[in-house]
Structures are given as C-alpha cells and as structure tokens.
Amino acid sequence: MYLEDFGKAVGHKSRAAILLALIGGKALPASELAYRAKISNQTASSHLAILEDLNMIFVRQCGRHRYYELVDHDIADAIEALASKLKLGLRDEKVSDHLRYARFCYDHLAGVLGVSITIRLLEKGVLGADTDTFKVVDSQHSVFEKLEIDLECLGRKRRLLAPKCIDWSERVPHVAGSLGAAIAVSLEKQKMIERSKEDRSVKITRKGYIFLERELNISREILNNQ
Amino acid sequence: MYLEDFGKAVGHKSRAAILLALIGGKALPASELAYRAKISNQTASSHLAILEDLNMIFVRQCGRHRYYELVDHDIADAIEALASKLKLGLRDEKVSDHLRYARFCYDHLAGVLGVSITIRLLEKGVLGADTDTFKVVDSQHSVFEKLEIDLECLGRKRRLLAPKCIDWSERVPHVAGSLGAAIAVSLEKQKMIERSKEDRSVKITRKGYIFLERELNISREILNNQ
DNA sequence: ACCATGTTTCGACAGATATCGTAGCGAAAA
DNA sequence: TTTTCGCTACGATATCTGTCGAAACATGGT
Structure with missing residues (x-):
C-alpha cells in the first residue's frame, strides 16, 4: 500500500467516518455504515467499493447479509497511533x-x-x-x-x-x-x-x-x- | 487537525511526494519541490497552498527566497510511523x-x-x-x-x-x-x-x-x- | 414462483480538483 | 530605475468526485 492510498482512504469525511466506525471492531452492514456516516446507502456503497479497492476493508458474506470489516487490526492500530501522534480530533x-x-x-x-x-x-x-x-x-x-x-x-x-x-x-x-x-x-x-x-x-x-x-x-x- | 485533513494532505501523489521530500528536514524552495514531485511550478504552488492551509507546512521568507518546511517533526515522525505500521511503500x-x-x-x-x-x-x-x-x-x-x-x-x-x-x-x-x-x-x-x-x-x-x-x-x- | 429486504449498479448532475499558460508581484541585483 | 528571477494569482479547461434517484440484483423467506 502506498502513502497516498492510505491518505485517499481517510481523506474524505464520509470514508473517515466509515473507518472510524469499523475501528470499533464489529463487522457492520452497509446500511449501518451509511447511517453512521450520514450519507445515503448508494453513496456509502461507492465509498465502500473505494475502501475495498484500497485494501482497507473486506466484506464477509453471511447468507443474505454482507458485513464489512477492516482487513486487519494493523489498520485500526495505525489510525489510533496517528491520532495520538498528531493529536488529531476525530x-x-x-x-x-x-x-x-x-x-x-x-x-x-x-x-x-x-x-x-x-x-x-x-x-x-x-x-x-x-x-x-x-x-x-x-x-x-x-x-x-x-x-x-x-x-x-x-x-x-x-x-x-x-x-x-x-x-x-x-x-x-x-x-x-x-x-x-x-x-x-x-x-x-x-x-x-x-x-x-x-x-x-x-x-x-x-x-x-x-x-x-x-x-x-x-x-x-x-x-x-x- | 482532523483525520480527514491529514488524509487529504497525503492523499494525493504530488502532495505525498512533496511531504516525503520535506521529511528530509531541509527547507526547500517551491521550484525544487515541483521538480521532485514532477509537476509544474504553478501546480506545486497550489499544492503548497493546500498543505499550508492544512497546517502541515509553513514558509520561511529569506530575502527573495521562500523556503518550505514541515511545521514540526511530529509530522515527519507520524508519517514514518505510519509507513512502518502499514508496511507502506513510498x-x-x-x-x-x-x-x-x-x-x-x-x-x-x-x-x-x-x-x-x-x-x-x-x-x-x-x-x-x-x-x-x-x-x-x-x-x-x-x-x-x-x-x-x-x-x-x-x-x-x-x-x-x-x-x-x-x-x-x-x-x-x-x-x-x-x-x-x-x-x-x-x-x-x-x-x-x-x-x-x-x-x-x-x-x-x-x-x-x-x-x-x-x-x-x-x-x-x-x-x-x- | 413470488415477494421482501438489503445492496449494488447505472445515470445524471453539481461541484471540486488538478493542471498549466499567462500575467502580475516583490525583492534583490544591475 | 530597470532588469532579472522566482513565486503566486488568475483564468480556462478537462477530469475526477460525491451525491442521490431509479432500477437491477441477489438471497432467503412465504
């Protein structure tokens, strides 16, 4: 992964909100993520596709349901670490x-x-x-x-x-x-x-x-x- | 600073290249940064303005010369730390x-x-x-x-x-x-x-x-x- | 087979972004 | 003063992005 890819992933309000929700560790469905990021389901869907492309998240298919998760805990750790280093607000x-x-x-x-x-x-x-x-x-x-x-x-x-x-x-x-x-x-x-x-x-x-x-x-x- | 701001800063190839150059610690003029990022001076200038807005860099005026620097070493450390956590390529x-x-x-x-x-x-x-x-x-x-x-x-x-x-x-x-x-x-x-x-x-x-x-x-x- | 539910795709549109040519600006040097 | 040099501001343009409505698509239940 390249630095600018990570940047692109977190570099938009809606995507940052989605990732922050997923840092909770629970696998969440697209509609829930749309709700949390305050955007429509369609819009969330496109952001989710982008995040999937960037290898930040993956989808776990359970019957008719699709749950999104971070690909691994390093990503959560990295975002938290970044937040602590830069004294970021979320x-x-x-x-x-x-x-x-x-x-x-x-x-x-x-x-x-x-x-x-x-x-x-x-x-x-x-x-x-x-x-x-x-x-x-x-x-x-x-x-x-x-x-x-x-x-x-x-x-x-x-x-x-x-x-x-x-x-x-x-x-x-x-x-x-x-x-x-x-x-x-x-x-x-x-x-x-x-x-x-x-x-x-x-x-x-x-x-x-x-x-x-x-x-x-x-x-x-x-x-x-x- | 917000997570999405940091993301926006590094979320573009040219800006990432500029920041990577400045991590070297040297203060560099706009033209040098444009050269390193392989973009025109005007384009670099606009990216530099964005990075300045985002509080990532500042300019030090020395007579007719203007040198850009990272606002502080935390930013360099954060990017290196991120690179190590996520095994980022640069x-x-x-x-x-x-x-x-x-x-x-x-x-x-x-x-x-x-x-x-x-x-x-x-x-x-x-x-x-x-x-x-x-x-x-x-x-x-x-x-x-x-x-x-x-x-x-x-x-x-x-x-x-x-x-x-x-x-x-x-x-x-x-x-x-x-x-x-x-x-x-x-x-x-x-x-x-x-x-x-x-x-x-x-x-x-x-x-x-x-x-x-x-x-x-x-x-x-x-x-x-x- | 059909419906209900949740998700993605398509299409359209507005708005943002990246880019560069040209011109203008400011500071030193001539 | 005028020139020179580097940088920024402005303007135009092409492209990308974010957004959502409508429609298509799956999947499991009825």
Missing part, C-alpha cells in the same frame, strides 16, 4: 465522555478502562513490560482462570500475544493483540461490559463493576467515573 | 539502498546508520531504554565531547531529549528528539556525513567512517555496506 465521532472512558479499539479495549486494566495487571505482577510488547509473567494468576483465557492456546497463534497499543485519548500503552482481544471477548461474553449500539463505546455492567473491583482492584473512583 | 522515492542505509528523518538519522548508532550507544551503556524514550546514562562519555554535544543545554529545551522513533525500513527504534538532532547536526558539521542533493539519503565520509568505527565500534561489515 470530527465525526461525538467525542463523548463514554468514548473516552471505554471503547473498543478494533478487538480490544481502549480508553480509561483499557489502560486501567493494563496498569493493574502490571502492578499485580501478572504482566511485565517489554519495549513494544507486554509479556505474561504470572500465567497461573486467577484472572486468566476467571476470564477463561487459555494462554497456551493464544501463544500458538500467529498473532502477537500482547503488543502495546497507544490510543488517542489516554496516550498510554494498553494491552492489544490476541490477549487484549481475549480479555475483551471474555468480558463481553460474561456480560461484564456491553457494547453501545451507536458507537464503539462500552458500558461496564454491575457484574463487571464487581469483577473489576474485586479481581483487579481497580479503584471505585475510576470505576465510578463511567 | 512510491515516489526511489527506494534506493542508499536511502535504506542512511537518511535524514526530518532532523535526525534513520535507516541502518541511525539504528546502528543507537544500538551501539545502548550497548556501550551511554544510553538506556525506557518505554517510549531513551535516557542518557553516562553523560560523561567521550562521545558527547567528540561530537561537541552539550547535554545540559539540550535538557533545558522544551523538546523531548531522546524519544524513540521507528522508521519504515528498519522497524527498530532509533534516537530522535533534540539529542538525535544534535548528533546528526554535529556529524554533518564535522563533515562525517554528507547529504545527498537528490533526496534525503546521506553518505558517510572517510572521516565519518573512522569516527564511527573507532569511537562507536560500529563493525566494518556494517560500515562497508554503504
């Missing part, structure tokens, strides 16, 4: 406090919540920090059991286990990669967090509040900020 | 071995040379590595004296002393910031390196070869690769 996202507080960064958690989880895992000695990645120090810790995360299984994947990802709102590294994704999936599956239907923000449920306080000792002060 | 730069080997990344050295210098400084215990920056461990080391670098003076600047910068060709952090810049300036001033007139690559001179081998013990194998 015009079309109402940059709500919800979004700042907790959101999906493709397939893992970012914002105050993502960073807090990372920090607590480091302080508890579950994770350690390398230059560009985190590493698991205490693989026997009860967190992994509670979240039903099979580290061996994750380790066998080709994807990096726990690279650092820096987001625009906090500018502090948080856990990404297959571990970051596994944490987010598990929290969602166990109904500790709930995705917003509007955007990529998430809400901590009552159950999640208790888990995060008891198991990770995230302070109530932080948790109540939601 | 279409218009002949990605020559020279460029891969040693080049200016705005105001500090990147490529094999930039990385080698950084690694040797780390191995010699002159620098240490933090998460996102390097730190000076042995400020009394003779390297600083030889390069006439006044660390106290650098420390007083508002700019970060030695942040890590990751470039597209090596994908390994090298020293940027005011220290990175000071090293590059000094090497150039002492005629240990010479800038190319064509692009942002640099050549190591005979004097530089000797210095890098003697003082930093960079292996001949690496130095001969130039």
